[in-house]
Amino acid sequence: MKQIINNYSKCIIIVAIMLIGSMAWAGSLKKTELVCRLKTDRDIFIAGEPQNIVLKVSLDAPAAPADISRPAVNLALVLDRSGSMNGTKIDQAKAAALETLNRLGMQDIFSLVTYDTTIQTIVPARHPSSVQEIIHTIRQIRTGGSTALFGGVSQGAAEIRKNLENEYVHRIVLLSDGLANVGPSTPEDLGRMGAALIKENISVTTVGVGVDYNEDLMARLSQKSDGNTYFVESEYDLPAIFAAELGDVLNVVAKNVKVIITLSDNITPVGIIGREGRIRGNRIELSMNQLYGGQEKYALVEVRLPASKSGSKQTIARADVYYENPFTQKQAQSTGTSQVKFSNNPKQVAESANIDVVREYERNLNAMAQEKAIEFSDKGQKKEAVAELKKSAVKLKAAGARYQDEELLEEAKAIENQARQIEAEGMSKKSRKVLRTQSFQMKNQQLLKKE
Structure with missing residues (x-):
């Protein structure tokens, strides 16, 4: 009888431990869920007149939990080895590739494609088990020839596709220091490629080195595939840039993100600011391939409100976010709504401003001004x-002064300096790349890293 009681007690303890473990696991998974928030540029609007307002749909991505294994990565590096990469550029590119390799785990997939006039897969897609063999292969890369960039990306995608059906985060990282001059070579060509790759859940991050690469082409490829883009003036920064990019890729907490914003019946959409998307009646649809832990991604939408009575309230919109949780490999959803009030008191209206919405709106307008310049x-x-740049600086400075916002004032100074430099020297290769890259990073909410 005593033995039966002891066995029963052990069973109770085991079950309790299992339940505690299950609860802890469930708690960890809860931490991986996205939070959707909707805010307008102010909480209270003037009554009695129709008006346009700005709606910010924010997706707050949680930090990746330390007690759950991160999603595996399927990564292809595509490195330019054309003649212009000779010397320190190729040496630093190889160092960046080695830095990337060292940070991958055995669950990940790694491949390496190089291109000049021809394309060569020097490390076919594989788990990074024989590290010393891969290191030796990387160190043997030599330069020479022209720049078959399109073919290099195509081959990188082919290596990614070997494991496309599995639950990986798929990413191509492209490095180039020159103009694509073998095969398709226009921004439109690469944009179409990026749009095709995103349909396969493959994003392309582009890293441009020096001042002779085509920033329009690189930015278009990244934009259409929802990747990142970097301008690296000095090749010595390449290892750090690759490490920063890999930090993003190894920290994905949401995949295949779809956002559907449904406006209330009497509210009409005016436009999407800074992002691509579709407007269908009172519905606005956007997509993002991946979100990284601890990051906020957002969409800004301008909508028109009808005249409303003082003291009344109005529900503006509902946002439904659908995404794949890479930790559970299941579909998940998050929802947010927004409501505003109306008043005849101008002071009350002014004091209700949401500076974070105003700031991102002004910064996106500045990004579009950079593109126009x-x-x-x-x-x-x-x-x-x-x-165009000076006009944008004036608007940023005015908004910064009105809301006492240091970030807007600092950005106004930066754009003023850019305008003065271009006024004195013209649009140099470097300044053009800076403007294009800054504009892309702002609109894509890429975490800005020092270059």
């Missing part, structure tokens, strides 16, 4: 380019 400069209209 590039267009003017490309047409030989330097005065117009400078005027």
Whole structure:
């Protein structure tokens, strides 16, 4: 009888331990869920007149929990080895590849493609088990030839596709220091490739080195595939940039993100600010391939409100976010709503401003001004380019002063400096790359890393 009681007690203890473990696991999984928030540029709007307002749909991605294994990565590096990469550039590119390899785990997939006039897969897609063999292969890379960039990315995608059906985070990292001059070579060509790759859940991050690569091409490829983009003036920064990019890729907490914003019946959409998306009646649809832990991604939408009575309330919109949780490999959903009030008191309206929404709205408008300045400069209209930047600086400074926001004031100073530099020297290769990269990073909410 005593033995039976002892066995029964052991069973109770085992079950209790299992339950505690299950609860802890469930608690950890709860920490991986996205939070969707909706805010407008102010909480109270003036009554009695129709008006346009800005709606910010934020996706707050939690930090990846330390007690759950991270999602495995399927990574292809595509390195330019054309003649212009000779010397320290190729040495630092190889160091960056080695840095990347050292940070991967045995559950990950690694491949390496190099290109000049021809394309070569020097490390076919594989788990990084024979590290010394891969290191030796990387160190043997030599330069020479032209720049078959399109073919290099295509081959990198082919290596990714070997494991496409499995539950990996798929990413191509492309490095180039020159103009694509073998095969398809326009921004439109690479944009179409990026749009095709994102349909396979493959994102492309582009790293441009020096001042002779085509930033339009690189940015378009990243934009269409929902990757990151970097301008690296000095090749000595390559290992750090690759490490920062891998930090993002190894920290994915949501995949295949779809956002559907449904406006209330009497509210009409005006436009999407800074992002691509679709407007269908009173529905706005956007997508993002991946979100990284601890990051906020957002979409800004301008909508028009009808005239409303003072003291009344209005539900603006509901946002439904659908995504794949890479820790559970299951579909998940998050929802947020937004409601505003109306008043005849201008002071009350002014004091209800949400500075975080205003700030991101102004910064996105500045990003679009940077793009416009590039267009003017490309047409030989330097005065117009400078005027566009100065006008944006004035708006940023005014908003910064109105809301006493240091971030907007600092950004106004930066854009003023850019305008003065272009006014004095014209649009140099470097300044054009800086403007293009900053604009992309702002609109994509890429975590800005020092280059």
